[in-house]
Amino acid sequence: MSAPENREAFVRPPALELRGVTKRFGAGASAGRGARALDGVDLVLGEREFLVVLGPTGAGKTTLLRTIAGLETPDAGSVALHGRDARALAPADRDVALVFQNFSLYPSATVRENLAFPLAAPARRLSRAEIDERVAWAAKLLHVERLLDRPAKKLSGGEMQRVAIGRAIVRRPKLFLMDEPLTNLDAKLREELRVELRELARELETPVVWVTHDQAEALTMADRVALLVDGRIVQTGTPEDVYARPNSPLAARELGTPPMNLFDVERKDERWITADGVELARADAGAPERATIGVRPEHVLLDGGPSDAVVHVVEDWGPSRVLFAHVGAHALHVLAPRDCALRAGDRFRPTFDVRRVVVWPRA
Amino acid sequence: MSFLVLERLEKTWPDGTRAVKAIDLAIEPGEFVVLLGPSGCGKTTTLRMIAGLETPTAGRVLLAGDDVTRRTPAERDIGFVFQFYALYPHLSVAENVAFPLACAKVARAERDAAVARVAERIGITALLAKKPRQLSGGDQQKVGLARALVRKPAVWLMDEPLGTLDSSERLAMCEFLREQQLEQRVPTVYVTHDQEEAMRLADRVVVMAEGSVLQAAPPAVVYSDPATLFVARFVGSPGMNLVEGELVDGGGAFRTAGMARPLPLAARARSGPVVLGARPEFVRFDASSPLRGRVAVDAFHGPCRYAHVEGVFGRVAARRGAEERASLGDEVGLAFDPAGVRLFDPATGGRLA
Structure with missing residues (x-):
């Protein structure tokens, strides 16, 4: 069920909460004068919610994800993960998994090795058997079982992106951050993966922030869409709501093909x-x-x-x-x-x- | 007489891979033809052979009746539009766009007028004084497109020219290319993996897979009457629903796994194994149908929704009204509108009816 306002979200702290997040780049950024990549962004993500941030190139989508992941520090505002102020958490301790549009795999390692790699850190204290079990689980979910012994460089683009997503899920993180993961794939494959990954997220019961410029992804995948334009959230709501009742001409232009x-x-x-x-x-x-x-x-x-x-x-x-x-x-x-x-x-x-x-x- | 003819055109790579397998294609004057297929289907190699950037291992390319197979690209009067443009970094946008005209020694005033016209149509007038490095990737792509379109060659060859643009920009560029085509009638061969783009732009879509042409027909025909299972699946978003089963009762009904009784169809001449195909707009929920499954996905698409129903037979998508929500997990029956039913041979993948 797409229930963005499920009751649990009110009982427990939200998976993610951004308040007034502002980030500037360029000359004078430290003095508060640089170009604003993010401008007072408020966002709340419920447990198990699939949020798609839709915006054109340069809207600040990647900066938003990097700020949530802790790879950028906001100039103003706060980020909380499961109720904890993220400033207290180093990127490695945030328990979020980032997937990029460029498939980040070790080319000569096999699919199995690529999937196992995020689990091999000594701090994770996983036994060999546990690692094997998780790799098998991820490979099955992403339909790459028959590719496990193939080197990554021999995979097609679609297979590589499946494995890249597999690398993110093996860790069983508390939050997925997806940066246009389907952008570099063929159109037909994108369409198939939209359906498949949406179901996968539902099975994993893990919240997702998915950023994209592709409206089809926003309409078909999201529990809730947030429209990001020039670093500001201009509207959030269910796809149906934002599509039928855009709150401004600006929001109307962002969603719909052909446009309103x-x-x-x-x-x-x-x-x-x-x-x-x-x-x-x-x-x-x-x-x-x-x-x-x-x-x-x-x-x-x-x-x-x-x-x-x-x-x-x-x-x-x-x-x-x-x-x-x-x-x-x-x-x-x-x-x-x-x-x-x-x-x-x-x-x-x-x-x-x-x-x-x-x-x-x-x- | 056809304007551009590919005759048994073939390309085999040194490692023995047959990238293009003896294809035949005739492009009429003024026609916009789109080569559509997944990565590795041979569409770009075909385009490059037309351009003279690859030498065919067999077959011929005829342009306006002349055999140009052994001619260099420069000897073919071809305008080539790539996905990634190399703009001259030291020249302004205006100079970049004017470059092909300057090479052709077109007079200054005429050149300026042509640049202004194409820049306005593509929406880069405000950028004309800038240098390429000051532009975003999308704007650079538009400049590349403008540079290619400023001149009127004998034929345009376009290799995913809209590949890196945002969807709204892509829509505007498709509209622009279509208008350009209506005005100038320059025959065009356009390569893409995006079936929506192919449907929008083409007078004729040429669907390719594994180096062969599976179907070459107007978009409406490729959509409604796909020649093979591959075309049925590849064209359309989502593609045509395909259910394996058999025709029974002398061809008057269809049976697939998990059905209590067969589904009546308009009478067909034969019985035996078939793949039944139906586009999502020809599938509806029908509580009395013996074809039953559960709603796995209910995806909103703006003007409509697609409910994906999963059963023993596989998955079938039904196109429904934007406000007709389906509940995940609900059991539903599915019926096909007879007008939309197509039958394929499971052994060969070809069409039966």
């Missing part, structure tokens, strides 16, 4: 009209006078609207078609059924499913 259609409009009686006079849809009489409205491409209807639109590109997306159109001078993305007959150059009169239109008041 956004228009700056004014309300004339019960109609939404753009500044250049294009009438778009019906408005509630009580709606704000000036607003930005957002409508998902699947909630654009192809007929019955007040203005003409022109299709300029049609793409085949398997079960559906995507129309890239213009209404007046405004770009409009439409997700249409597969049997939609519109072609490049055709005109149609789009309207919006008004129950699905999101309205943000504008000054």
Whole structure:
């Protein structure tokens, strides 16, 4: 069950809690003037929760993970792991496992040796039999049993990433930190591993912070999504919630492919009209006078609207078609059924499913 | 006459690996063809042979009727777009983009106009005065793309040109490439492992595996009527559901492991072992169906959800409405819309019906 607010999270301290975490880099960083990589980040992660931090390149995702892992020290704010202030814990004592997008394996060692390596540290005091047992367990979960005696350098990209994740799970850490682990894989393999790794996390009952720029990972894997833009969390919520009710145009732009259609409009009686006079849809009489409205491409209807639109590109997306159109001078993305007959150059009169239109008041 | 023809084109590496196995392909004037397949399927090697960067071990490449198999890349009038661009570090973005035109001795004013036009379309106008080292990886990639697209060659060859871009940038670039294609009608061969990208861009998708062409057809055909099990699985996200079983009752019903009674199908001519295929949008929950399993995953995808149901037969994904949640662990029955059922031969992987 995806139960982000499971009761346990309130009884026990959260697996992870960030309060006001700020990190600056570059000139003047120590004097509090450098560029902010993280800007007042608050995040809470429940036990067994799968949190996906979604953001574009440069948003601060990797810095966030490195700060949680203890590889960076925040300039302000606090990080607590299972209720303990992380400042008191060296990276090695935090009991977190980091997985990177570049498969970090020992190339000439076998898969078995790679998996056993994190367990071999004398401080772990594991017997040979215990190590073998854990390696076998991890290999089975990640479907790499038949590869155990193969050197890492002979593996395919997908196999390497499975083993890299295996290296993280053998230790049975209290928290996984995943830094775009699927980014360097073929699209088909990414799709398979999304499903597989989500189930694996559920079986392990270990909380995960997974950072990515891939929306499909955020939508399909997360119990909760946090949108990170320019070092700030702009919205958190279930994928369904953040998708249906983005709290700002900025959040709306981060999630959804094709993206949500956004228009700056004014309300004339019960109609939404753009500044250049294009009438778009019906408005509630009580709606704000000036607003930005957002409508998902699947909630654009192809007929019955007040203005003409022109299709300029049609793409085949398997079960559906995507129309890239213009209404007046405004770009409009439409997700249409597969049997939609519109072609490049055709005109149609789009309207919006008004129950699905999101309205943000504008000054 | 086809514009670009590959005739029994073959590449065997010195170690004996047959990377490309005697493929035949004819590309029409103005056509956008996407070579799609997993890593190692031979798609990039094929592209490099078209470009003249690899010499075929057998077969021919014909460009506008001329046999160019033994010609150098420079003698082929080809625009090549790579995943990783080598930009000239000492030149500005504008000079980098203008470079192919400068080489072709295009007049200054015409050159500037062409650079301005492509820069605006790709969204790098603000970067024109910068040096490559001042740019992010994604922006460098856009500059590389602009440099390739500023000139109009006889044919464009593109090797995963959008590989390192974020998904939103990728969407915009796909739209741009499609528009570019509609306007310029330069025949294009584009290589990718990403089936979504292939579906979006292609006039025709050429699905490759292990050095061979499995199917070459428009995206809608590859999607709806895959020629083989591999194509069925590889195209679509998630791919086509495939259930091994047999046709019984003279081909009028399908039976697989763990079923109390067979599932009626529209009558088929034969009986015997088959793999039944159905895209997720042709699968629905049906309490009365004898094909039963438990919900293992219920993944939200934005406009829709995919419920993955696991049974003795394997896994089947059903595409459902964005608000139709399924509870993990629930037992459900599955039914197939007859219009979406495809049958494959389990022995050969080929299509039966």
